[in-house]
Amino acid sequence: MSAFTESIAAPKPRRQTPKHQRGTTRRRTSAPSVASEQSALVARLDQLGDGCVVVAVLVVPMMSACLQDLGNAIFVACSLLLGVSWAVPQIVAPRQGSAASGAEFIVFAAIAVVCLQLVPLSGATLKAFSPFADDYLFLWGSERGRVLGGHSWNTLSITPSLTRSGLVLLIAYAVFFLVLVQKLTSAERVDQLIRLVAVAAAVMAVIGIAQRFAGNGLFLWMFEHPFRAADFPVKAAFSNQNHFAHFVSLGVGPLIWCWHQSNLSQQSAFTGKQQQTSVTLRRSETTRNAALVAIAIVSLAVFLTNSRGGILVFLLASGVAASVAGLNLRMLMKLIIPALLFAGLGILAYGTDGLEHKWNTITRAQSLHDLSQGRFALWASLVEAIPHFWKLGSGVGSHAEVYPTWLAEDFGVRFSHAESGYLQILLETGVAGLTLVAAAIGLCMYWIIGTFRRSQGTARSRSLILVAGLVASVAHSLVDFVWYIPGCMLVTIVLMAALCRNFQLSDTSSSQGGESRWPQALAWGLVLCMLPVGNLSADVAVRDAASEDDWNLYRKFAIHANDNVAADSPESLNERLDVIIQHLENCLAADPQDYRSASNLAAMYLRRFERQQETGSNRMSIREIRNTVQTVGFESAREIAEWLNRAFGPRSADLYRALTTARKAVRGQPMRGENYLILAQVGFLAGLSENEEEHLVAQAIRLRPHSAGVLFVSGLFLIDKGDIEGAIEKWRTAFLQDAHIRSLIISSLVPNLSATEILEKLSPDHTGLQSLFTAYAADKRTDDQQTVAAWYAQNFERMLQDPNVSRDRNFWLQGHQMLKFNGHEKLALYCLSQAAQAAPHDFALRRSLGLELFRHEQFDDALRELKWCRLKTPDDTKINEAIKQISNKHRSRGES
Template identity: 30%
Template sequence: SGVAPYLIGGLLAVTVAGLLTFSRGGVISILAAAAVCVLLLARQGLFGRQALIGLGAVTLLVAAALTIHGSTRLATRLESLLHIASEDQPFNRRMLWNALLEAIPQYAVLGSGVGTHREVYPQYLDEDPTVDYTHAESGYLQLGLETGVPGLLLMLLGIYFVVDGCRQAFQRDGDRRASAAAAAVFSGLIVSALHSLGDFVWYIPACISLAVILAACACRLRQWHHAASPTTDEPTASESETTEWQVPRAGWIGGCVCAGLLTVMMVQTWWGPAFAASPWESYRKLAREQQAARRRTALDTHEEPFDEMARLLEATVASDPADARAHIRLAELYRRWFEVLQRDSANAMTLTQIRDAAIASQFESPESLDQWLTVAIGPNREMLDKALAHTRRGLQLCPLQGEGYIYLAELAFLEGQGEQAKPSYINQALRLRPRYGPVLMAAGSELAMAGNWEAAIETWKRAYHDDYESQVRIMEIMAPVVPAEFFMENFRPDRIGMGRLLNHYRGLQRQRDVQIIGRRYIELTVQEAEANPAESLPLWMSASSTATLLDETQYALEFNRRAVQAAPNDFNARQALGNKLLAQRYYTEAVEQFKWCLSRAPNDDALRQSLMAATKGMHDGTQQPVVSRVPVDPTASVPR
């Protein structure tokens, strides 16, 4: 009775902490464990009045804590269980599970190999996922894929033994302690087994450690049951002695030495990966930020910190040379870095142009090829050499990384391999990553080189929306040879993609296409701005600048007005509006905007001069008459 308050307090703390994680699986596990344990205790007659009062008190305290700290958010998370497979989610667990169910029969005998899930599942997906599923979101499916039928049978056999141990403890009549312990152990294990149906809890160290401890407890309960005498519930001294296995001192010494050596080997194995974890996570964070920045902007001028990302990845492979994914990421980074450096070089040839020229030249020896590359691309050659070396190493460590074969197809010419090697690399990449954007991009390029443009375009359509680099490469290939209408109809770019397309056609000085794309870009931008008023300021300003580009001054002015309405305290939006009003001789409204800006920046001479010009225009009688504002209907009023 003295420890009861502490047990209740611990139960309360664990329950509240578990619920406040807002994990749907965690909440369901807590409720299921509590329900199973209460039912088992009640069945054994161990759930009396005091236990009921304690459970009620814990429930009330948990409800009070959740009311204070987050009941609304928890309710929202639980409600989302009803919509877990809704169409609003671009990729969900069911799609992953369907892919694994298709893959498992092909690896039923021995499995694909422990740890291979993240490299195998993309082969069976219907679409390219937006995230990298390192685990199967189901312990059973991952075991079935990686270890086949033998692994599943072994796991089910283990579950049977621990459940049977708890069952035998329940059969010990009159032993309330064993029954209570069995109820606690069984509820924890059954919840672990059920939770693993829809999550990868067995691959989380804390979760699997607790499951192993509970399994050991179940094993011990089983031993107690067999050691108990037929007439008493407790084992006798003589019976306990007969179950012991006497190990000589030399055996204990040898066992300790072996355990020590094994510990040293384990520490040595994981020492490098432990030190590699920090730079790897820093790189991943930086890479995600750069990817988000590329997706946010319609401009192709985003500068990436290649040197910092390379430093982090080099530190990763220095600590853990066996990290295959880090090697492939380094290869991809050096390849992109080379392309960026080449844009500003004296001989601004792309990697594709360099490869085609090298293959067409048919150099007699590797030395001749090296000399030509050194002259043609200078010090940037080092980036290509590093990219090829890391590609080779990454594929040696893990041949299932499909993107690595695309890099080989692009870089194998450095080793003197001709055009005939490229198709085999691309075919291997397609087998491993059949829906990955860069792989589809390379496959489409092969079809185009073979003259099958219709099939190439169909392949590129699938790659276009997958990643930023594929979009850029498709624009570089298609934009110079097709009109804007063809590109828009076949590839259907979104607002960001339309903005990139607009900038690309501007660079080609195709004014008719710029007009067509610009109108469509304004339409999409206005739609998005009206759908998201809280985040509409940059959208209205972008629409205004695009309308200015199209010489639609009235629309540019109206979009700028909408930007000021969306963010009345934004200095840049008001200054831009004042300048547009001044240029179009709406002096009265321009004076209003410039006065507001000067109240925030009284020392700005340019603003003061603009205010003086607007004031002078008001008194000179050259002001434009006030006209009604143009409507902003994205389907009817966008400039045509």
């Protein structure tokens, strides 16, 4: 893209003056010299601003997968540099700019709302705006919660550190938009910006396809994501294929604009409306062909994402943008047919399995709830949460901390965002924030309607191109959180700025900005606010970026450590814990306000202590240590520390680390119920009484009433008090939700209760039954095994009614094992055959099926399975012997 700067006229050569006038002339020509230097400075600053725009649009989205915090820091820096590079020349030598557009009021109101969320408020004021703290954070400011510091919660934001980061990003968006509007001084510069977005979309699509067919699983061939591969589905530089599809949907309109403009240029030349050289014609033809190829590549890339929502919004944006061709069907066919052919051939060459799976998911779904999986449950929880924060919200960035209080179903994932931009904005900023969003959408509608009313031709076509991406953004945000992805949001802002200026420039009846005082006021405002805003931005953005690498490594190792833990030795798991803890400690060292790392670190300290205790000489659990301390009645915290050091050595330091870190975490993220439980577990180090521990547990349950981990630990406290029935009541829900918690509950109950008692109290599902069956087998309690197997057989038909269960291979394998143990041979064989159908390429499974069929004298079916297995392992003696015996039986039958 050519630079945004306008050409600056070269200074005129000086006239030769007579000798007797030279002294005077030298003094008089000093002013033009200063003006020349001033013009050069203005040009360099203008080029710097243009460079910032290019970096923001082309580079920042490339960092969306693995380096998003660093990308945010770069964008913040680009935005502030853009503001300075425009504001300083505007003050020194005022130039023509854009008049106020109306968006300024929305921008400043949005910043004011977020700032208000961070301002400490009195108890009465806070309750007037948000009664949530009084109802849910009842330990804050109470004597019962002295371990929390004794201070009441005093901000609207439940997560002030995350809201502060959101404020910095919001300010960067605001500066970027307001200054970009001023820099677009002509329609040509608007077109340059549109071409920049087109290039960004085309480059991103090429990267996505290249990573699919020539990638190494890493993003941009360099960066590893903790739990996502870059090759499939196609994601390009985004961690989520939906967001990649959205990004190119924002750019398909600008690509169509490039194609449309080159077509018009050639038509004008052929009709004689414009005199163009052969070089210009060749350039127009090259641009048209390049745009067509880019549109085809982008179309293929979108379809390879397998994203239902992404494909739909891409088609929507393409349809709106293609309307620039009007009723010219021939021109439309030239655009649509090549793109469809290329995308179709690419999909056929690649394979249609992914798209067929998505289509089958849609056609087989019986309701929107089935189609959206966990989205409806998440949205239902947000509908319950929003009334507690409806005025000014729970704080920007707080969604992930708030929704678990109301989400009753566990999906095994943490919803970082609300899967709907509108719902998340309503939760985090209340009615005030959603009203501003509606005002922004309404203002964009005003701009496009105004453009159509007062202009013709190119301005109308340009507005259609720009609004195509904005329509995609507004529609996609209903079911996704694309506004919370900076790589997508900044391009949306670019389109809005271009739409605003296209509207203003279409008004040829009035001068644009010459008489407006707004550009000068904006310039002075940017300069005066740059120091405090720059300090805040540097502090927050740099700290966020500094801890990002270690955070990603922590997530990577944590995921691997949780995989197949049972197969690992305690030593290897402890080594992983050391690595995990080191990365979390690095996060906190780089960013002391990284409270999410502090929360996880406190839990990791306790886990490491427990793991070390399992192999130590004095194998006391934390519960036993707490009960011992409370029973003995040490006189001071120092005596407790001395006893712990004598009993457990240096590893007892992890208990104190957990206490300190949990205190820090709960003060920055008070919604995490797990932190209160950690304080309750190790609070004896600070002399907490049993009553105070109970209040901490109650606070945890209030904030995380459906968390399996919280329910399990709270049940342990009830067991310590002798309330087994109360503990089982807590565990009944947790038992069904989480496999790890289920194993902990079973290990706590199996030594003390019979199978009949556990089955009656917990009513486990098929996975719980399998866990119980395995636990009693390890304990060599055959009678209890028989009881579990009989229960499974009695409820087998009922369990089959769940369509999700019937497609689970593990369900059929478990059924085979328990039904066979219980003597239901035929039903067990049926389960094994269903498991083989669910996994037709599993050699071990089909081998077992073949041998079982042979044992049950179902020779024809057995021969089919065993012959398939022999192709894999020709030397397997059991398979060969079974095939030989079947052949002999067939031969003997034939002779008879």
